[in-house]
Amino acid sequence: MSPVKALGGTSDLFPPETLLWQRLESQARRVAHLYGFEEIRTPLIEMEEVFTGSLGEAAEIVTKQMYRFEDRGGRAVTLRPEGTAPIVRAFVEKGLDKTASLSRFYYLGPMFRAERPQAGRRRQFHQFGVELFGASAPAQDVEVLALLNRLLTTWGLTGWTIRINTLGSAADRPRVLEYIREQLAPHASRLKLEERERLTKNPLRILDSKEPELQKLCARLDFTEVLSAGAKERFEQVLAGLKAVGVPFTRDPRLVRGLDYYTDTVFEIVHSGLGAQDAIGGGGRYDNLVRSMGGVAVPAIGFAVGLERILLALEAGKETPAVSGGTAVFVAAVTPAEVREGLVLAERLRAEGIAATAELEGRALKRQLEQAVKSGCRLVVIRSENERAKKVVSVKDLSTREQKEIPEADWVAEVRGMLNSGGGA
């Protein structure tokens, strides 16, 4: 029988990868707490309209990349492709739009997109993100970007850039679209069918194209010209704030995003060592999303970063830190008959909060020590005939190779002492 396989584009994680993830996640949580953000957890599965109604009809995430199906009640459900819309849904459903003045949330978890997998692109991937609801002041943007900056720094990443732009307010949008259409219309004959279609349906996305021809055409475009004075002024204040706080950024007048709900500030973090999938995170302001999902008009801003890509970026820069694992103590069994007593000793250590594993098979002591070393244990506990006669427990320090005998009355305390003093851990 052929082995059962995983769905392509998902990944199993084993140690030491899991240790690396734990580190990434706990650091992210810590940084979020530093800025007053608290965790929110929403379902992985949502009604389809949570996304179709918010991300934009023309957004590729909705049209092509969502896992969607009917459940047993005939409901159209989807696996969440991103984190913001579900949070807004929950925010409105709980009535927070009407009560809370300022809400800061972070989230951490899997997202799903039915795309062809590639390095840096998985069908199930993981994002860390934050959302800040309740005010439209430029300082809010600065605060969120400062968090982002600190997060990337805390992770030890280098070689990244925050690219930033403004899309203007919702009122500016028609003028922006018209501007792009007008500028590109004379060259429409040189565009591919798909691009011409996009020009009418979703003109902003044109600016994202990698087609060299099109890029040349777009290089001259700067839609910020047609934005309202207020939108421009707001953006300048955001940039000034970033400078004051010390967040590095690169202004990119052609930066747009793939989701329709963004207004004003948008940004993207790219990493130089990642090939085609070089965006490690992105975000922006979405002042109209809460209202469009049935809530009161609450302005908000947020971002998400892709954890798999962060890991790739860390690897690309060889910044992967050594991760240490393994349990602290190994309890050996000199003879097979002593395996059971080893279990008892290990239990006594665990009861005191000391991580321990014990020999289970009764192999040669030599093998047991080899195993203990390989799995990163620091101490080995031995208690056999000799020890029993002398009423002691032998404890061997694997790093110094020294072994001593401890009176059996207080051996657990002694083991703890050795673990604490031995440095590391």
Next chain:
RNA sequence: GUGGCUAUGGUGUAACGGCAGCACGAGAGAUUGUGGAUCUCUCGGAACGGGUUCGAUUCCCGUUAGCCACCCCA
């Protein structure tokens, strides 16, 4: 979703239309109560399904998966 390249023990690899080798690894052992070395032995493999052929791991097709690019984005 589109196009291209790839698929050999757990890992990394070699050769070949005719018995699939090597290294690492794992297990056992070398005067049986002490680890990273050495030596000996052992374990373990052609992704899946079809076709061509006397014979296919090798050639062809399909599927799946991985990678690269597109597309998109995290």
